Amino acid sequence: MLNQVKENKMRGGPDPYISTTNACKLCTPLGACIAFKGVEGCVPFLHGSQGCATYMRRYIISHYREPVDIASSSLGENDAIYGGGPNLMQGLLNVMDKYQPGLMGVASTCLTETIGDDMPMIVRQFRKEFENMDIPEIVMVSTPSYSGTHMQGFHAAVHALVTQLVKKSADHGGINIFPGLVSPEDIRYVKQICCDYELDAVILPDFSETLDGAIKEDLEMIPSGGTPVSSIKSMGGAKMSIELGLCADQKLSSSICLEKEHNVPAHRVLMPVGLRATDKFMDILSQASGKDMPRNHELERGRLIDAYVDSHKYIFGKKCVVYGEEDLVAGLTSFLVEMGAHPVMVATGGKSKVFEQSIKEVCQGMLSYSPATLSGVDFYQIVEQAEELKPDFIVGNSKGYRIAARKWNIPLIRVGFPVHDRVGASRIRHIGYSGAHELLIRIVNSLLDKKQTDSGVGYGYM
Amino acid sequence: MEARILESRKKQVYEKGQAPFELECNKNSLAGAVSQRACVFCGSRVVLYPIADALHLVHGPVGCAAYTWDIRGALSSGPELHRLSFTTDLQEKDIIFGGEKKLYQALMELIDRHSPKAAFVYSTCIVGIIGDDLQSVCKKVADLKGIPVIPVQSEGFKGNKRAGYSAACNAMFTLVGSGDTAGISPVSVNILGDFNLAGETWIIKNYYRQMGVEVVACITGDGRVDELKRCHGAALNLVQCSGATIELAKMMKEKYSIPFKRVSYFGIEDMSRALYDTAEFFKDIDPDVMKRTTELVRGEIKVLQPALKQYRQDLEGKKAAIYVGGAFKAFSLIKCFRHLGMKVELVGSQTGTEEEYQEMAEMCDPGTVIVDDSNPAELAHFIKEKDVDIFVGGVKERPIAYKLGVGFCDHNHERKEALEGYIGMLNFAKEVHSTVMSPVWQFTPRRAEKHAQSSKGE
Ligand code: SF4
Ligand code: SF4
Numbered sequence: 001m002l003n004q005v006k007e008n009k010m011r012g013g014p015d016p017y018i019s020t021t022n023a024c025k026l027c028t029p030l031g032a033c034i035a036f037k038g039v040e041g042c043v044p045f046l047h048g049s050q051g052c053a054t055y056m057r058r059y060i061i062s063h064y065r066e067p068v069d070i071a072s073s074s075l076g077e078n079d080a081i082y083g084g085g086p087n088l089m090q091g092l093l094n095v096m097d098k099y100q101p102g103l104m105g106v107a108s109t110c111l112t113e114t115i116g117d118d119m120p121m122i123v124r125q126f127r128k129e130f131e132n133m134d135i136p137e138i139v140m141v142s143t144p145s146y147s148g149t150h151m152q153g154f155h156a157a158v159h160a161l162v163t164q165l166v167k168k169s170a171d172h173g174g175i176n177i178f179p180g181l182v183s184p185e186d187i188r189y190v191k192q193i194c195c196d197y198e199l200d201a202v203i204l205p206d207f208s209e210t211l212d213g214a215i216k217e218d219l220e221m222i223p224s225g226g227t228p229v230s231s232i233k234s235m236g237g238a239k240m241s242i243e244l245g246l247c248a249d250q251k252l253s254s255s256i257c258l259e260k261e262h263n264v265p266a267h268r269v270l271m272p273v274g275l276r277a278t279d280k281f282m283d284i285l286s287q288a289s290g291k292d293m294p295r296n297h298e299l300e301r302g303r304l305i306d307a308y309v310d311s312h313k314y315i316f317g318k319k320c321v322v323y324g325e326e327d328l329v330a331g332l333t334s335f336l337v338e339m340g341a342h343p344v345m346v347a348t349g350g351k352s353k354v355f356e357q358s359i360k361e362v363c364q365g366m367l368s369y370s371p372a373t374l375s376g377v378d379f380y381q382i383v384e385q386a387e388e389l390k391p392d393f394i395v396g397n398s399k400g401y402r403i404a405a406r407k408w409n410i411p412l413i414r415v416g417f418p419v420h421d422r423v424g425a426s427r428i429r430h431i432g433y434s435g436a437h438e439l440l441i442r443i444v445n446s447l448l449d450k451k452q453t454d455s456g457v458g459y460g461y462m
Numbered sequence: 463m464e465a466r467i468l469e470s471r472k473k474q475v476y477e478k479g480q481a482p483f484e485l486e487c488n489k490n491s492l493a494g495a496v497s498q499r500a501c502v503f504c505g506s507r508v509v510l511y512p513i514a515d516a517l518h519l520v521h522g523p524v525g526c527a528a529y530t531w532d533i534r535g536a537l538s539s540g541p542e543l544h545r546l547s548f549t550t551d552l553q554e555k556d557i558i559f560g561g562e563k564k565l566y567q568a569l570m571e572l573i574d575r576h577s578p579k580a581a582f583v584y585s586t587c588i589v590g591i592i593g594d595d596l597q598s599v600c601k602k603v604a605d606l607k608g609i610p611v612i613p614v615q616s617e618g619f620k621g622n623k624r625a626g627y628s629a630a631c632n633a634m635f636t637l638v639g640s641g642d643t644a645g646i647s648p649v650s651v652n653i654l655g656d657f658n659l660a661g662e663t664w665i666i667k668n669y670y671r672q673m674g675v676e677v678v679a680c681i682t683g684d685g686r687v688d689e690l691k692r693c694h695g696a697a698l699n700l701v702q703c704s705g706a707t708i709e710l711a712k713m714m715k716e717k718y719s720i721p722f723k724r725v726s727y728f729g730i731e732d733m734s735r736a737l738y739d740t741a742e743f744f745k746d747i748d749p750d751v752m753k754r755t756t757e758l759v760r761g762e763i764k765v766l767q768p769a770l771k772q773y774r775q776d777l778e779g780k781k782a783a784i785y786v787g788g789a790f791k792a793f794s795l796i797k798c799f800r801h802l803g804m805k806v807e808l809v810g811s812q813t814g815t816e817e818e819y820q821e822m823a824e825m826c827d828p829g830t831v832i833v834d835d836s837n838p839a840e841l842a843h844f845i846k847e848k849d850v851d852i853f854v855g856g857v858k859e860r861p862i863a864y865k866l867g868v869g870f871c872d873h874n875h876e877r878k879e880a881l882e883g884y885i886g887m888l889n890f891a892k893e894v895h896s897t898v899m900s901p902v903w904q905f906t907p908r909r910a911e912k913h914a915q916s917s918k919g920e
Contacts, residue, residue, distance in 0.1 A: 019568035020524065020551040027525025049587050049619035050491050051501020055529035058857050067861040069838055074491045080591060080619050091494030098495075098839055110523045111587040111619065114557055145523040146588075147554045217907045219842045219865045399531075 021380035024323055024399070025349025027145035030056045031153030032107040033070050034181065038205020039161065040226035041102025041136070043071055043095050047088050047119060048109030050074040063418040063425050064184075064211040067219065071095045071104075075111065084112055085122045092126060096136065099221050103137040103229055105157065113144035137229055139164045149350045151325050154181050155252040158204060161232055162254045166262065169237030174200035175288050176241040176264065178254050180271060180327050181417060184212035184426040186435065193432065196294040197285050202231045202238065204254070212426040236262035240288055242281070243268045244431070245327030247352035270362065271327045272431045273439075274335025275304060277362075281432075300433040307437055308339060311444040314462075316340035318447060321386045323347040323396040324416040326355045326375070328430065332395055332415065333371070334362035335436055339443075342367065344389040347374040347382050379403065393447060398422065411446035415439070471495065474835060476819070479828035485819045487834040491622065496837045498785070498858050499812045501618030503586050504530070505626020508875065509706045510582050510614065510633065511544055512536035512657050513685035517578035520549040521565050521596065522586030526618070527551075534875040535659045538684050543578055552588065562594050569603045569611065579687035580610040582633060590617030610687070612636055623787070624705060624813050631710040634681065634690055638714060641688060643695025649744045649751065650676035652696045654711055655703030656727065658683025659875060662882040666727055669737060669883065673755050674748060681707060694718040698743055700725050700736065705788040705813055727882035728794035728890075730766070730801060734759045762884040770801065773891040776899050778803035780851040785833070785841060785859055786873055789814030789822060795854060795873065796825055802891055807848035810836050838862050846908075851898045867906030869897030 029046055033056055036044040046053045053072035060068045071094075073079075073087040092104060108119060119140050127135060141160040143153045158178060177194070179187055187208035194201040209225025235241075241255035241264050250256055255266035272281035278301075282293050293301070319342050322332050326348045333343050346359055352375065359373045372385060383403050393411045394404045398419045404412035419425035429435035448462060473486040491497035503520075507530050511518065514536075520527035531547030538544065550568045552561050565583070573581060581603070585596050596613035604611040614633045616626050651670065656663045663683035670677050678696040679689035699711045699722035711722035723743070725736035741755035782799045784792050789811040796806050809822060810833035822832055831844055842862055845853060853863035856874030863870040871893050873881065879889045904913040 017571060018550075018564060019519070019572050020527070020549045021572075022531060022547050023524050023528045023549065023551065025524060026528050027523060030525065045494070049501055050497055050499055050622070051504055051587075051618040052525065053496075054498065054500040054858070055504070055525065058533075059529050061857055061861060065861060065864075067838060067865060069496045071494045071496050072491075074493045074495075074497065075619050077617075077620050080587070087493040090492075094492060094494030110525075110552075110557075111591065114588055114591050144554070144557075145525050146552050146557050149524075213865075215865055215867065215906050218846075219838075219862060221839060 017381070020378045022399070023349055023378050024347065024382065026059070026150035027110075028143035028148045028150060028153035028156070029107040029109050029145065030059065031150035031155070031181070032105070032141050032143050032157035033068075034060065034150075034207065034211075035154045035157035035161070035205045036105030036107070036139075037068065037210050038207035038226055039103055039105065039232070040224075040228045041222055042105050042226060043069060043099050043101040043103075043222060045071040045073070045091065045095060045104050045106045046109055047073045047084060047106055047117065048075060048111045049080070052109050052111075059418065062420045065423070065426070066211050066213060066223070068211070069099075069221075080111060080115055083115065084117050085125070088117070088119070088122050089126045089129070092138070093130070096133070101136050101222060103139060105161075106138060106140045107143045107153070107157065108141070109143070110145045113142065137165065151181065151247075151327075151350050152249070152252065155248040155254070158254050159252045159257060161204065162235065162257055163261075165229065165232045166236045166258065167233045168262070169234045171239065172200070172234060172237045174202060174238050176235045176238045176255070176258065177201050177203045178241065178243040179203060179205075180243075180245040181325055182244070182271075182328075182430060183428050184208040185429045186431045189429060189432055189435065193285065193297070196296065197289040197291055199285065199289045202235055203227060204232060204235070236264060238264050240265045240267060240284075242284055244281070245271045245330075246358055247326035247330065247350070247354055249352070270334060270358065271331030273328070273331030274338050274436045275301070275308075275433070276338065277331055277334050278432050278436065297433065300437070304433045304437045304440075307440050311440065312340050314444050314447055317342055318392040319344045319389060321345045321347070321382070321389070321391045321394040321396075323382055323394070323400060326350045326352040326358075328416050330355065330358040330362060331430070333359055335439065336395070337363055337366040339440060341443075343371040344391060345372040345374065345382070345386050347377050349377060351376045383407070393443065395443070411450055413439070413443050413446060471840075474833060475840070476823065476832045478823055478826050478830045478832065483820055483823045485816065485832060485834060487814055487816055487819060489835070491835055496839075497835055498837060498856075499835060500623055501587075502620050502622065502626040502629065503584060503616040503618045505623035505706075506584060506614050506616040506630040506633070507626070508534065508623075508657075509627055509630035509682060512538070512682040513580075513582070513687065513690070514538035514544045515541040515579045515686050516543065517572055517576055517581040518544060518548060518584070519569060519572060519581060520547075520584045520586065521561065521589050521594070522549065522552055522584075523588060524549060524551045526584075526586045534657065535878055536657045536683055536875075537659075537661050539664070540686075543576055548572055557588065557592055560592055560594055561589065562599050565594065565596070566599050566603065569599070570606070573603070573607050573609065578609065580612065580637065582612050582614050584614045584616050586616070587618040590620065610637060610640075622813065627706045628709055631707060631713065634710055635713050637687065637690040638710075639691070639694050639718070641691025643692050646678055646692070646695035647676040648697055649674060649748045650678050650696045651698045651700050651740060652679045652681055652693045653677055653683070654681045654699055654701040654722075655707040656680065656683045656882070657703075657875065659877055660880040662727070662880045662886065665880060665883040665885060669758060670740070672758050673737065673741060674751055675740060675744065681710065694720065696720060698723065698740070700740065702726055702790075703788055704790050724790070726790060726794040728791065728886065729798040730763065730884070730887055731797050732794045733883055733887070734763075766884045766888055769888055770891050773895045774801070774803050776895060780804045780898055781807050781848060783808035783841075783845055783848065783850045783853045785810045785836060785853070785855045787812050787856070789818035791873070792822060793825060796822075798887065798890055801887070802894060804894075806830060807850050808833070808844045810834060842866060852894060867903050867909040869894075869900065869903065871897060
C-alpha cells in the first residue's frame, strides 16, 4: 500500500501554480455571514458592492435551502471612488427600518478593504448622527478575501462578536462552546449532549434554527433562534470555553480571547468526529459538569465500537481522499483511520499552519505512513495528485462530485459545506458518537453498494 | 411579519388599474434593501459562460469565481472548458503591487494547459480599483499565443447586471467578423440570447433545421469561438433574452446590415410566433419554408394539446406569481399560465426597462402587481396578499415560497428541465402541476386551516 503512494507525492507539496482552478475554498465574508446568521435577531450586512452579497446569499441558500437575507451597502462607481460611508449608513438605516434587527453584523469585502473605508469610524459617526434612534448592536469584522478563506471569515466574525459584545460578568457556572462550521444538526446535537450533562451552555454561533427552521404560519423576516445577544455578553462569566477545532489562528480563537480577557479557561479540542476525538470532548464535559458520561452516550459509544467491528472488513485498507475545511478534515481523518480506512490524501484550500500537524497526530499509531497533506490547494491540484493514488472513495463537500463520481466512478460521501446536489445537508451529523455511527453507515454502505452494482453476478447477502 | 415597502422604493411598484402606468426602473439597488440582483460581473458571466471552448478567467479574489463555478446548466455538445472555474485568486500582495503580472502568468499557464480557442478575462470590482491594465496584458498574451484574449470590463460596482450584458456583447463583438463565411446558406440565422440550459438550444436548433433554416451560430448556448467569428455571415439574428444580447444584434446590424427579430421560445404562442416570423422573413428566397413551418408547428401542437389538457383540468383557476431576471421572459410566462387556465397576480423582474414594464402592464389583468428590483420582504408580502398557488423565480426566491407554503417553479439559469419549445411547454406544465397539486401544502401552517375549511365545505 505504502509503495503505491509515491514518496515525492507524500512529502513535497504540489507544483506551485499561478492560477486557481476550481477553488477548494470560498471567500472570507461568506464565512462571516454564516457565523452572523447564528446570532439571535441578526441581519448580516456586507459593506461592498451588491454582487458579493447576492452571490453569497445564493450560495448559502443552495446549501441550507432556507431564506438567507444578507444586506449590502450596494456601492456604485462613485461610492467606490469617494468612499462608501454614506451608503453604509443609509443601508444600516434601511435594514433597521425593514427588519428591526437586534444586531447588525457588518463585514467588509475586498472592495471596501481596498478603498480603505474605515468602518469603525463610519459606524461611530452613524451612532452619533442617529443617537436619538433606537440603534441595535452593531458588530464589525474586517474580512478581505485576498487574505483568507471563508473559515477565517467565520472565525473572525465569532471573534468579533466576542470581543465587541462580551462584558465583565459575574461567574454563572455555565460553559461556552464554539462549535465551528458544523451542520445545524451538529449544533442541535451539541445542545442535546449539554442538556444530558445538565450543563448550561452558550453555543456561538447557533444557526441550528436560523439556517434550518420549521415552516411556520408566516415567513419570519429574521428567523427565530440563534445565540441571544445577552448570552454572548455573559460569556465572560463562564467556567470554561470549549472550542471544537484546532486550526483557527490563535489570534482568531475565541476561546483564547476569553481566556486572556476574562480568565475563562480555554479548551481547544479536535473537532469531535469519531471515537477518540469524541472521547476527549466528553471528558471535558464530564470535567465541566462533574458528572460521568450519561448512560445514553455510554450506550451510543458502545454501539459505535460495535459498528466498527461489524464493518471493519469492508472498510479496511480502502483508500480515500478527504478535503474541505481544515478542522472538519482533521476530524474526519481521525475517524477514518479508526475505522481502518487509509486516507491517502487529505487536502484543504485553507492555509492553517497547524493543519499538517493535526493530521500527523490523528494518524499516529493508526497508519504506518502519513497521508499526503496538502493545504492551499484547489481541485485541479487535488485531482492531479490523487489520480495515481487510485482512491476507493472520497469524503468531502459536493464540489468533489465531478472528480469522484464522474471521473473516477467511486463513491463521494457528502459532508461539510457546501452540499449543493443533495437535499438534507442541514441534517448531516458529523460529530459525536452518533455522528460517527451515521457516517460509518453511509460510507460502508456506499462501498457495498458499489461492489454490488459492479458485480457481474450480483448477490443478496454480504 | 412587517409588510412595508420602503419609502424610496414605492415608485418601483405598480398595480394595474391604479392610476396611469408609471414605474421607475434601471436604478441602482438601494443600500440595505437586500436586492435579489447581482452585479455587472454577473451579467457578463451569464452571457459569456456557455462559450464552451473558451477559457473564462476571472481576475479577482477567489469569491467572484467560486460563486460562479458551474452554477448554470448551459450544456455543451463538445468541449466543456466553460464548466471549470478559473481565477487569479488575488492575494494581499497582488492588491498592493498590482495583479498584472499574476494575470499574465495565469493566462500563459492556463492557455498552455487547455489550448482554448480564445480566452475571456473578466475584471471584478477590485481590479477596477487597483487599476490593472487588462487591455495590455490581454494583448500581450494574444500576440504570444496567437488566440484572441479578450478583456471583459465587468467591474461589479459599475452599474447593475445590464451593464454586464453590454460588456459581454462588446467582448463578443471583437470576435465577430474575423472568420470565413464561405458556404453559409442565404436562409440562415444566428440564435442569440439562448443559453442551452438543459439542452434547450438543441431543441430550437432542431426546429430550424426541420424548417430548412441553417443555424450559423448559437450565441451563446453551446457556443463556440469559431461560430462567433463567422456569425456575420448569417442572414438574420433571432434574439431571445433581449436584455442580454440585443446590443450585439444592434452592433451587427450597424456594421454588417444583418436585421434582427426579437423572439421567445417559451410557451405555445411565442414559440410558434418565433418560427413563423423566421419563415416569413425567408419566404421570398425559399418559397416552401412557410409550408414546412406550418407542418412543423401543427404537428407539434397536435401532440402537445391533449397532453396539456390533463394538466389544465387540475390547474384551472389557480394563481401564480412571477419574479424573474429579465422582463421579456415574464411576458411568455404570463401567456404560459393563461394556457394552463391560471391567473397571474404578481409579475416582476430584476432588470426590466420602462417600455417592457409598460408592455407588461398592458398584458396583465387589472389588479396584477408589477415590481422592479424587488426584495424578499416585498415578494413575501405580495405572495400572501394575492394568495398565490405558485411562485416562479430563481434559487433565492425558492425558500421564500416554500416557507409560505407555496409551490415553486425554478425558471432561472439553474434549471435542469428544458422549458423552451413545445416539449418545454409540456415540461413546464408538468412541473407547475407537480408543485401546485402536491398534497404537502395542506400541512403547512399558513394554509392548513384554509385547506381544512375548504375540504369541510366540499
Ligand atoms: S466583487 Fe464585484 S464583481 Fe465580484 S461579485 Fe462582488 S460585486 Fe460582483
Ligand atoms: S469581491 Fe471579495 S468579497 Fe466579493 S465575492 Fe469577490 S472575493 Fe468575495
